[in-house]
Every structure is written in C-alpha cells, then in structure tokens.
Amino acid sequence: MTQVRTRRPASPAEASACCGPIDDLLDPALFKALCDPTRAKLLACLVKCGRPCGVGEVAECCSVDLSVVSRHLRTLEAAGVLTSSKSGRSVSYEVRWKPLSGLLRDLADAISRCGPASGSTACNGACHVRR
Amino acid sequence: MTQVRTRRPASPAEASACCGPIDDLLDPALFKALCDPTRAKLLACLVKCGRPCGVGEVAECCSVDLSVVSRHLRTLEAAGVLTSSKSGRSVSYEVRWKPLSGLLRDLADAISRCGPASGSTACNGACHVRR
DNA sequence: TGCGTACTTGCGTCACTATGCAAGTATAGG
DNA sequence: CCTATACTTGCATAGTGACGCAAGTACGCA
Numbered sequence: 001m002t003q004v005r006t007r008r009p010a011s012p013a014e015a016s017a018c019c020g021p022i023d024d025l026l027d028p029a030l031f032k033a034l035c036d037p038t039r040a041k042l043l044a045c046l047v048k049c050g051r052p053c054g055v056g057e058v059a060e061c062c063s064v065d066l067s068v069v070s071r072h073l074r075t076l077e078a079a080g081v082l083t084s085s086k087s088g089r090s091v092s093y094e095v096r097w098k099p100l101s102g103l104l105r106d107l108a109d110a111i112s113r114c115g116p117a118s119g120s121t122a123c124n125g126a127c128h129v130r131r
Numbered sequence: 132m133t134q135v136r137t138r139r140p141a142s143p144a145e146a147s148a149c150c151g152p153i154d155d156l157l158d159p160a161l162f163k164a165l166c167d168p169t170r171a172k173l174l175a176c177l178v179k180c181g182r183p184c185g186v187g188e189v190a191e192c193c194s195v196d197l198s199v200v201s202r203h204l205r206t207l208e209a210a211g212v213l214t215s216s217k218s219g220r221s222v223s224y225e226v227r228w229k230p231l232s233g234l235l236r237d238l239a240d241a242i243s244r245c246g247p248a249s250g251s252t253a254c255n256g257a258c259h260v261r262r
Numbered sequence: 263t264g265c266g267t268a269c270t271t272g273c274g275t276c277a278c279t280a281t282g283c284a285a286g287t288a289t290a291g292g
Numbered sequence: 293c294c295t296a297t298a299c300t301t302g303c304a305t306a307g308t309g310a311c312g313c314a315a316g317t318a319c320g321c322a
Contacts, residue, residue: 109236
C-alpha cells in the first residue's frame, strides 16, 4: 500500500524513489510526438481548424510529402493527441480536445503544486507518495 | 496590423495561414527538451524535490554518467524549464515553476478554447487572428 | 602551491527518426 | 471491369541525438 508523505524528499535520490502525479503526467511519449516541427505544425493546423480533417487536406498546410503527413498523423494518434475515423476512402483526424487539454492542465497543476509557493517543506502528498 | 477573426478557417490550408496563441505555445523546442526519458526523469526528480539541486546530487536519481546529466540539465535550462545558479564550485538547477506551469496551462487553455465546446464556427479570435 | 571536489567539454559510436520516392491497397464512380 | 481518388507501406538516405570515456577547467582548502 502506498502511503502519502507529508514532507518533501530531502534529496533527488530520495525523490526518485517516490512516485507522484508528476511521474505519470511527465510521459516522454507525449512530448516525443509534439517535439517534431512538422508534427507541431500539423497539430496547430488541426487545432485552429477545429474540426476533423482529411490527410490530404491537412497536408496542404505544410510542404512535406503526403506520405510523411500520413505517418505523422498516425504518430500523433498513437500518442493520444488525435483520433481518426474512416469514412469511405477518406481518413479524418481530429484533436482529442478534452484528453489533451486536460492532461496539460493536470501537468501544470502538478508542477505548480510542488513549487515553493505551496509551503517550504510540507506538500501533503501533492508531489509524491511513498512507493 | 493583425485583425481578429470571428470565424474559424474553413480548411487546414487556410488555418495554416492564420496565427493564434497556439502557434507560439506549441513550440517544438520545449517538447524536444521533455521528450527524452532521462531528461523527464531528471525533471520529475527536481519537481518532487522542490528545491535547487546540484548536478552530482541530481545524477544520483538515474544511472547515466555525470557528464550526461550535466548536458541534460543544460538542455532543460536552454529550453526555459530550469534555471541554474553557480555558488563556489557547485552548480544548482531549479525548476522555473511559474513559467513552466504557466505555459502548460496557457497551452491547455488555447487548445480547449478552439475545441467544439466553444461554438460551432465562431471562435472570436481565441484560435487565430489574420496574419 | 598542490590536491581534491564538482562539474564541463571533446570525441567516437550507435541507434533512431524524418524525408522522398515508388509501389501497393482500398474504395467510389462510371 | 476500369479508372481515379485517397491514402499507406517499403525502402534507401541523411541528419540528429544520447551515451560513455577521457581529458580539461574552476574553485575551495590546507
């Protein structure tokens, strides 16, 4: 059973032995999907468009090959950023609005809750629990 | 002068010609810093610790070489995630709490504001302005 | 001035990833 | 059945990045 800690770990070594919300939220897989400039552009495009878009349609917003766009959208889908739906011969991708914004907000909250504003040594389990 | 648009772009092609909050917030450079598993672990460590930590100290939380940790912390600093301060022969890194959590929150807001919940075709410039 | 601590930098290696082109698959329409 | 559309997959290439080791630098201390 995990036990909520009321005090921060004294050292990074101790901190790494604890687990908290941040460990799940700071998932490299999500950021790996967002770190490529082309993918970021495609995502920004889909966000601003605000509706499901076909692969060829999205491909118009950047100068790379259609096959590259197809692969990037798949990558974003695998990371949980987009959802796809097939209708006839066209495939539409759309932003997973709530999961994406929710995760980013949770991450922001988890970070700020560990910050110095929330008390000097006490954190009441907001940052971590005993593993 | 940029002009606020009250309607979404009709297509991704049109969307890519607009710029909005999302374009600045979806900066690949930040995500590039967070996409490496080792860096994510180092950052999680610093977050949970909640105070400035030395390089050697942070290095104890993962099994890579000290030189690797040094480079990773520099990378995170360059991305605006950490700040460093030198005191004598030790270098301390700390999370930039407010800028980091603030940016993630802004990004979450920018995304959700473009989502379908905020109206079908109207977005009143939340998503984009004319370039 | 010499030594130890606390990092940083140079360098070679290995693995992964983005890209374009070409070929393949799936579906709608005539 | 044939063809066009809308993607997807295979493959080769070029670039990037993480890593460890070894050497270098910066600073405190005796």
